[in-house]
Amino acid sequence: xxxxxxxxxxxxxxxxxxxxxxxxxxxxxxxxxxxxxxxxxxxxxxxxxxxxxxxxxxxxxxxxxxxxxxxxxxxxxxxxxxxxxxxxxxxxxxxxxxxxxxxxxxxxxxxxxxxxxxxxxxxxxxxxxxxxxxxxxxxxxxxxxxxxxxxxxxxxxxxxxxxxxxxxxxxxxxxxxxxxxxxxxxxxxxxxxxxxxxxxxxxxxxxxxxxxxxxxxxxxxxx
Amino acid sequence: xxxxxxxxxxxxxxxxxxxxxxxxxxxxxxxxxxxxxxxxxxxxxxxxxxxxxxxxxxxxxxxxxxxxxxxxxxxxxxxxxxxxxxxxxxxxxxxxxxxxxxxxxxxxxxxxxxxxxxxxxxxxxxxxxxxxxxxxxxxxxxxxxxxxxxxxxxxxxxxxxxxxxxxxxxxxxxxxxxxxxxxxxxxxxxxxxxxxxxxxxxxxxxxxxxxxxxxxxxxxxxxxxxxxxxxxxxxxxxxxxxxxxxxxxxxxxxxxxxxxxxxxxxxxxxxxxxxxxxxxxxxxxxxxxxxxxxxx
Numbered sequence: 001x002x003x004x005x006x007x008x009x010x011x012x013x014x015x016x017x018x019x020x021x022x023x024x025x026x027x028x029x030x031x032x033x034x035x036x037x038x039x040x041x042x043x044x045x046x047x048x049x050x051x052x053x054x055x056x057x058x059x060x061x062x063x064x065x066x067x068x069x070x071x072x073x074x075x076x077x078x079x080x081x082x083x084x085x086x087x088x089x090x091x092x093x094x095x096x097x098x099x100x101x102x103x104x105x106x107x108x109x110x111x112x113x114x115x116x117x118x119x120x121x122x123x124x125x126x127x128x129x130x131x132x133x134x135x136x137x138x139x140x141x142x143x144x145x146x147x148x149x150x151x152x153x154x155x156x157x158x159x160x161x162x163x164x165x166x167x168x169x170x171x172x173x174x175x176x177x178x179x180x181x182x183x184x185x186x187x188x189x190x191x192x193x194x195x196x197x198x199x200x201x202x203x204x205x206x207x208x209x210x211x212x213x214x215x216x217x218x219x220x221x222x223x
Numbered sequence: 224x225x226x227x228x229x230x231x232x233x234x235x236x237x238x239x240x241x242x243x244x245x246x247x248x249x250x251x252x253x254x255x256x257x258x259x260x261x262x263x264x265x266x267x268x269x270x271x272x273x274x275x276x277x278x279x280x281x282x283x284x285x286x287x288x289x290x291x292x293x294x295x296x297x298x299x300x301x302x303x304x305x306x307x308x309x310x311x312x313x314x315x316x317x318x319x320x321x322x323x324x325x326x327x328x329x330x331x332x333x334x335x336x337x338x339x340x341x342x343x344x345x346x347x348x349x350x351x352x353x354x355x356x357x358x359x360x361x362x363x364x365x366x367x368x369x370x371x372x373x374x375x376x377x378x379x380x381x382x383x384x385x386x387x388x389x390x391x392x393x394x395x396x397x398x399x400x401x402x403x404x405x406x407x408x409x410x411x412x413x414x415x416x417x418x419x420x421x422x423x424x425x426x427x428x429x430x431x432x433x434x435x436x437x438x439x440x441x442x443x444x445x446x447x448x449x450x451x452x453x454x455x456x457x458x459x460x461x462x463x464x465x466x467x468x469x470x471x472x473x474x475x476x477x478x479x480x481x482x483x484x485x486x487x488x489x490x491x492x493x494x495x496x497x498x499x500x501x502x503x504x505x506x507x508x509x510x511x512x513x514x515x516x517x518x519x
Contacts, residue, residue: 157332158303158343162350163395165329166383166410167455172391175455176334188391200394203401206307206351206365 001030001125002098003132004037004118009048012094015115016049019091021064024049024117025083025105027073027097034132036118037096039069045096045117066090073101079108087112122154140212146199148190153207155183161204164188228295228324229377231266232406232433237491238498239519240267240297240408240435241510243289245280254285255292257507262294264511264519269297269326269408269500273304275454276336283313286322297379298322301330306346307355307365314359318374326379326408327352327399331455350395353380353402379406382434384421385414385458393424400429407432408500410456411439413463415489422496435500436490440513442479442506444468476506480513487517 006012016022024046032038046065053063070082073095083105092113095102098120106114122134137154143161144151153159157176164184167175172185191197231238241264243257261268268289272282286296298317300310314325329349333341347355355365362373380399386392399407407425412418418436425434439457441447444467447459463482470478487499503510 158329158345160329160345160348162348162398164391166381166386167331168383168386168392170387170458172388176332184391185388188388188394197394201397203350203398206347
């Protein structure tokens with residue numbers, strides 16, 4: 001899933017400054033699960049924005065907010081279905097989805113400015129209560145079968161393909177963060193457990209950065 | 224010190240290299256003084272490549288200064304700041320100007336440096352970089368295109384004897400040797416028993432490769448603690464920190480030199496490895512003192 005974090009209130013406030021009526025739209029999928037842009041977060045942000053607007057002597061205008069949640073903001077049909085009747089007098093849309101959702105909404109409602117209320121951070125998974133960790137970098141050339149199902153491309157801070165750097169800390173922690181595990185120590189331990197350490201001894205060629213031609217596009221019907 | 228480093232590796236019993244850290248700026252005078260001071264006392268002078276991810280005068284520039292002053296430079300190349308095209312181009316340039324030794328490194332993380340918002344490159348890793356240099360040495364670029372005039376680098380790599388756990392590091396070490404290196408300069412060594420254990424295992428992997436133990440003198444307990452926290456790959460054991468802490472005020476530098484000297488002597492007398500690589504960052508002028516005290 002896609003993980004995101006909400007932008008600071010000040011930054012969001014700056015984006016919508018001057019607007020009298022906005023739509024705040026959340027997304028019911030990934031960002032709901034990572035507590036960044038679901039129904040609850042739409043409600044909280046909307047209240048905060050109304051309050052700061054009320055408290056602002058300079059702007060002095062009341063802010064009218066339409067709240068909505070699209071189940072998957074990255075799907076045009078769902079965006080149209082959910083939002084088409086809510087756009088009346090809306091001057092701008094504040095999207096609480098990942099960058100994909102923001103762009104989908106922007107494509108659908110081309111005449112309206114669409115602002116991102118979140119920073120999309122990575123692709124990952126819930127690791128525990130309120131903790132999400134990065135797992136995949138969408139490199140287009142998956143090597144997880146060599147590395148015991150642990151991705152060195154994103155879980156090693158340097159994306160090294162042939163083993164740990166010399167900066168690994170005591171106990172197998174990462175050079176840049178003593179709280180984070182060195183991905184290569186994790187890979188070593190898992191492959192050892194599986195009796196497949198020979199895979200770690202294998203030489204991995206420099207990565208093919210053209211595995212996905214950027215910007216990426218897949219046309220399944222043509223294939 | 225005009226002898227090619229490759230020949231030194233072949234013929235000399237105890238090899239000594241030192242590190243010269245480039246200036247942040249263009250006032251190269253102090254660097255030149257260090258080069259003049261060290262060039263005849265050591266077999267090779269390493270120049271760091273934006274060491275600790277701090278932007279500085281380039282490694283290749285300082286290596287040229289060493290050449291100009293009749294020293295034997297060892298160009299350090301990290302994978303952090305340049306992609307595969309830039310690295311190969313720089314290697315061609317350096318060799319064309321008489322720089323014939325290269326140390327292939329991953330590079331410290333951007334996060335420890337002074338440009339923390341920079342994009343880390345790491346297009347290659349250190350093992351791949353060794354393969355790339357080997358390819359250039361064979362007269363072809365890394366994708367197989369013929370070079371109009373090839374290179375013949377003497378290739379080095381690093382190892383981390385104090386790593387915990389050591390096994391993943393040893394696997395990487397083996398991959399570096401398989402890729403083809405002429406010498407190893409290790410990260411800082413402090414615990415000689417631990418280093419001996421590393422050497423035993425390293426020798427099982429390769430009997431012949433020249434291994435130089437990294438010597439980083441620490442000149443105070445506070446510095447040691449700081450280095451443990453902030454300098455990647457450094458792990459000063461508690462007993463050395465205690466020894467430094469007990470040294471009378473103002474004697475930290477001489478105590479640090481004394482500890483380093485003792486280690487070098489022991490490494491040499493017991494033939495633990497093939498030499499030492501002294502990294503006295505910011506105090507390069509003290510290196511001759513260490514060498515003299517160690518009887519080199």
